Amino acid sequence: MLSGLGESFGIYKLLVYLRKCEYFSNRWxxxxxxxxFKLKAVENxxxxxxPINVFDVGLQIPHLxxxxxxxxxxxxxxxxIHVGVNIGAEKDQVPVIGNDCYIGPGAKIFGGIMIGDRCKIGANAVVNKSFDDDQTIIGVPGHSIIAD
Incomplete structure (x- = not known):
């Protein structure tokens, strides 16, 4: 179905089906x-x-x-959010991520942590502790750097 139409069309269909799923699950x-069913086909x-009702408005996925x-x-x-990202639980506690955040390719975020607004999480970073607003987080384990 989606082969030959390009990655951009796949991203479009994923986001459309995700938002329609959220809308109709909450109303009708x-x-x-x-x-x-359509969302699962694209996800597979x-x-x-x-999952539905996890992301607020404005979700961007540059690559599938x-x-x-x-x-x-x-x-x-x-x-x-980029390719290879995993946002998961640790002992039934899940992350809360603020507005306007960038999550780089391969980043892993887990546990009952809070990531502030406008944070940037670098590629392949492993984040298992909370960070305030306007932080750039890199490394394993994730730590903040001061960006110029």
Missing amino acids: WVLSVYYK RFSVRI GPIVVHPNAKIGKNCR
Whole structure:
């Protein structure tokens, strides 16, 4: 179905089905069954697992590939998430991520932590502790750097 149409079309369909799923699940569940089926087809094609009602408005996915997000995580507005990201739980505690955050390729975020607004998480960073607003987080384990 999506082969030959390009990655941009796959991203578009994923986001459309995700938002329609959220809309109809919260209002009229009958149509949500149809959109959940369509969403699962796109998710399986690109190895993406983004549950409904986790991301606020403005989700951006520049490239499709393995992305896994825990269903209880909460992510704010205008989040940009790249390939290989895993947002998961540790002992039933999940992350809360603020608005306008950038999550680089391969980043792993887990545990009952809070990431502030406008934070940037670098590629392949492993974040398991909380950070305030306007931080740039890199490394394993994740630590903040001062950006010029």
